[in-house]
Amino acid sequence: MxxxxxxxxxxxxxxxxxxxxxxxxxxxxxxxxxxxxxxxxxxxxxxxxxxxxxxxxxxxxxxxxxxxxxxxxxxxxxxxxxxxxxxxxxxxxxxxxxxxxxxxxxxxxxxxxxxxxxxxxxxxxxxxxxxxxxxxxxxxxxxxxxxxxxxxxxxxxxxxxxxxxxxxxxxxxxxxxxxxxxxxxxxxxxxxxxxxxxxxxxxxxxxxxxxxxxxxGPPSELVARHAGAEVREVYGPPARLAEIESDAHAAGFATRRTGTSVAILGAEGAGDRLPAGETRASRLEDVFVKLTGEEVS
The missing domain is CATH 3.40.50.300 (P-loop containing nucleotide triphosphate hydrolases)
Incomplete structure (x- = not known):
């Protein structure tokens, strides 16, 4: 075009x-x-x-x-x-x-x-x-x-x-x-x-x-490329969130921190390899934070 x-x-x-x-x-x-x-x-x-x-x-x-x-x-x-x-x-x-x-x-x-x-x-x-x-x-x-x-x-x-x-x-x-x-x-x-x-x-x-x-790229392609289909959102105190981030990175998962939670990207099919939490569809906001390091206000 x-x-x-x-x-x-x-x-x-x-x-x-x-x-x-x-x-x-x-x-x-x-x-x-x-x-x-x-x-x-x-x-x-x-x-x-x-x-x-x-x-x-x-x-x-x-x-x-x-x-x-x-x-x-x-x-x-x-x-x-x-x-x-x-x-x-x-x-x-x-x-x-x-x-x-x-x-x-x-x-x-x-x-x-x-x-x-x-x-x-x-x-x-x-x-x-x-x-x-x-x-x-x-x-x-x-x-x-x-x-x-x-x-x-x-x-x-x-x-x-x-x-x-x-x-x-x-x-x-x-x-x-x-x-x-x-x-x-x-x-x-x-x-x-x-x-x-x-x-x-x-x-x-x-x-x-x-x-x-x-x-x-198109928003859907950016989401698929950088965040996968699903995100596992885990809530907890700061020390617990730091531990979850460390474990997720060691297992090869990208994360983003938002206040009282950690979002683990590309969580589809991970099953018990990730801690229990709320599973939701990935969105462009996850990509934005991952690529820019900036939280959304």
Whole structure:
């Protein structure tokens, strides 16, 4: 499948801090790829490079057939960007926010009203079109940000932590919106540190740590490769958990510690070789912790 976005050996340092350290990334056309990693893994720096806010020290980037940064003007004309931070003009109405960006995106004059109406419909804000943006809820404003990025019908959409800070109900609403875009064939790159978000929306996930990809693939394949089919979850006091970890490692099993429990990965068929505990299906969270060493908050 052709790539909507291809990144190879991307590097960016700030003094002694290597924010992006040789990242490889591929977004096939018509798919949603999740860039999943803990805070400080280099996700936002990568997005700033892709959107022209900072220049990489090394590496190659091709977006929609255009090389970045040399041909970034041509690429950006076919890309939509939803930033992590809300930068809507709160003194303008939802409609006027979209009108301004329809002009900036060079939507033809005869098509702007229809583009704005479509954006309001996508954001489900038609009835609140003339309300000041500052009076809208956080979820409404995130929907408006996404709709703004879609005014010129981009082929590639970049979403930087699209649901950060939102409550679960609003997050579910935005997931449905993003999933609809993927179904329509829009290519999407989405950074996130929400495991469930990556599982729900992404056709493929690239897990990053310390600025580099540690593995990539469909969520189900990552789970099968790194965590097996089942996990044995054992609870107990710290000394007992340390003993269980040591025994499991000696027997060739990977583990992850979560507060008052130890999860033993790849527990299917282990039977009595493992201590008694709760057996459950493996999930992407187990893979994330194993590969990044970071617990999920």
């Amino acid at each position: 052709p790539s909507a976005l291809s990144v190879t050996a991307l590097r960016k340092s700030f003094g002694d801090v290597h924010a992006v350290a040789g990242l490889d990334l591929d977004v096939p056309e018509g798919t949603c790829v999740g860039l999943l990693g803990p805070n400080g893994a280099g996700k936002s720096t990568t997005m700033r490079i892709l959107t022209g806010q900072t220049r990489a020290d090394a590496g190659t980037i091709t977006a929609l057939g255009w090389k970045l940064p040399e041909e970034s003007k041509q690429a950006r004309a076919q890309m939509g960007v939803v930033p992590q931070l809300d930068n809507l003009d709160t003194t303008l109405s939802a409609r006027d926010n979209l009108r301004i960006f329809a002009r900036l995106y060079r939507v033809p004059a005869g098509e702007r009203d229809a583009a704005v109406a479509r954006g309001l419909q996508i954001a489900r804000l038609t009835e609140r079109a003339d309300a000041l943006t500052g009076a809208l809820s956080g979820g409404m404003r995130r929907r408006l940000l996404i709709a703004r990025a879609l005014l010129h019908r981009p082929r590639l959409l970049l979403l930087d932590e699209p649901t950060v800070g939102l409550d679960p109900q609003v997050r579910q609403e935005l997931w449905a919106m993003i999933d609809g875009l993927r179904t329509e064939g829009t290519s999407i790159l989405m950074t996130t540190h929400y495991i469930e978000e990556a599982e729900r929306l992404a056709d493929s996930v690239t897990i990053v740590a310390a600025g580099a990809a540690v593995d990539a």
